[in-house]
Amino acid sequence: MTIQGSSVQDQGATPSDRRLAALDRLAGGSKKGVYRLRLNDQTTVVLYVWAADENYWPPSPTVQDDPFTDASGADLFAANHAALTAAGVRVPDLMMLDRDGRYLDADIALVEDAGALRLEALLEHDSATAAMPLSSLGAALRRMHTTFGPHFGKLAAIAHGEASQTRRAEDVIVDRALGHVDAAAVRDVRLADAHHRITAHVRHLRSTVTPREEYGLVHGELGPDHVLVTPADEAVMIDFEGLTYFEVEWDHAWLQMRFGDTYSALRPVDLDPDRLELYRYAQTLSLIEGPLRIADTDFPDRKWMLDLAEWNITKALEAI
Template sequence: MTPARTPLTRDELAPLAREALGPTRRLDTVTRLRGGSKKGVYRLTLDDASTAIAYVWSPDEDYWDAPPADPRDPFSHASGLDLFTASHDRLTALGIRTPSLLFADPTHRHLPADAAIVEDLAGGTLEELLRRHPHAATGPLKDLAADLTAMRAHTAPRFGKVAVVDDGGSAHGTSCEAVVRDRALRDTEEAAAREPRVAAVRDRLGHRLHELFSAVRPRARHTVVHGELGPDHVLLDADGRPALIDIEGLMYFDAEWEHAFLRLRFGPHYEALRTDDLDEDRLRLYCLALHLSLVAGPLRLLDGDYPEPGPMRGIVEHNLERALEFVRR
């Protein structure tokens, strides 16, 4: 575990800002934004009052303290400049809005870490809009649904992270559903070691996962999915258009995985994003697997020094209850 985490200062970020935004403007203030668990996200305010966002990928900014990731594992730790730029390029090619990439620095010349500068979108998150003015979110939700349709229309014959597949590679595993099942079984074991309520039904959860897996029919083509698309991962630009963030986990996978997450995170607002042509057997498997992931992952994070343990514990409790419903039926 990283023993101490100190946010980067204005002086530390000034060389990166100068290189990205030009020498005629001076970096005035730096604010580390809340919520990032895999990378540092900093708002840079310049002396002309303009702003930009800096992303910094370093162990000091990553609360997961994860070992080196295998990019051929679709669900491996999704963090790093290479994953980010590949995902940004794919979304841009599809016409999907994401904050414009202004500068990428893999050289470590300005910081001892990979870094990027992107545009700062001042419209807040879709999550905030849904909470404060849900009626005003009708347009952004409609636009987001159109974006999801465009992503689903782009297919690949192999599944895996966009950075891998677009480069001609392939993921480990025989199928999306097998990868999801195997990961869910590991999540069950990991969660059982930390949470007695999971340990008490570990075998029943394993049996249920195998049962749901056996009902899934094979599929040969896969579509672009964000993977963790909640309303907090959607920013709004000045025109109210949605822009996707936290895109490093972008992959070619099953649309059902995306919709399992959308249904969980958007709640009653999911109706605006719903599509009627999903495989319900696949969706059931993915929903249970997602709940187990959102128990095991946050419990792992809570072993460390994550600064907001309360909300993370809330995620565990909500998803644990939902997972247990699968073995009460």
């Protein structure tokens, strides 16, 4: 395959064997560009592009020690890909990573095209055929959630000795949640009116959580749209730049929300119900603030973001 006159060898072929024939932008990316490259021998690969104009998320206030802040970029992709592979988790094969601008004025990665079928589509239209991929995904999650780190934080930061942990994980999440309430209340009068009750509820949930220091690999926002299914019914995990060592209840709060009635098929590890409840409510608040913030930009599917925020506003208010 040739990009800007330079050759990249792919899947054992010589550089002259393959040329780019067509490029299709794939839907779903809001922090990076995702493209399917169609080659002249009828094979395909997927290109990730990390560039400023591919990231629709505007800046937001940060929280001390928050491992989920700025969870995007080629460095995180590379470190997380290696960690998941070492843990026995199926991810797209990494063919090439360029952080030197040799081909584009951006960091890029070339990866295996694991197909267009997402687990989300199977669950919506043909749930009977989802049993094997769900079992595969559950096994991968158990391997992740029993792969432990010394403290919480981004894998790349830990590898470089840059991660520091000065307080408990649940306190980081409380600060995130309170920040999300503050930011969202500016944009929605219902949240402004309920601000005191919401923050009191967050603090009550925090008060029930007992100390613990155990941090597994968590994806951060794993839903069935972040899982591809191969013709062999393998579950292939994607969009894992947010991978971090953290309390596994964070992943399971998200998984319960996204997988609904099929969540039990993942056969989860044992969980702390108090942590789970705090993290579940914190994620609800995050799914209000984030979509409202990105809806203020030129993101192409603004209505989808507003609908997502509205759904979670209802959930947040019902809880109090």
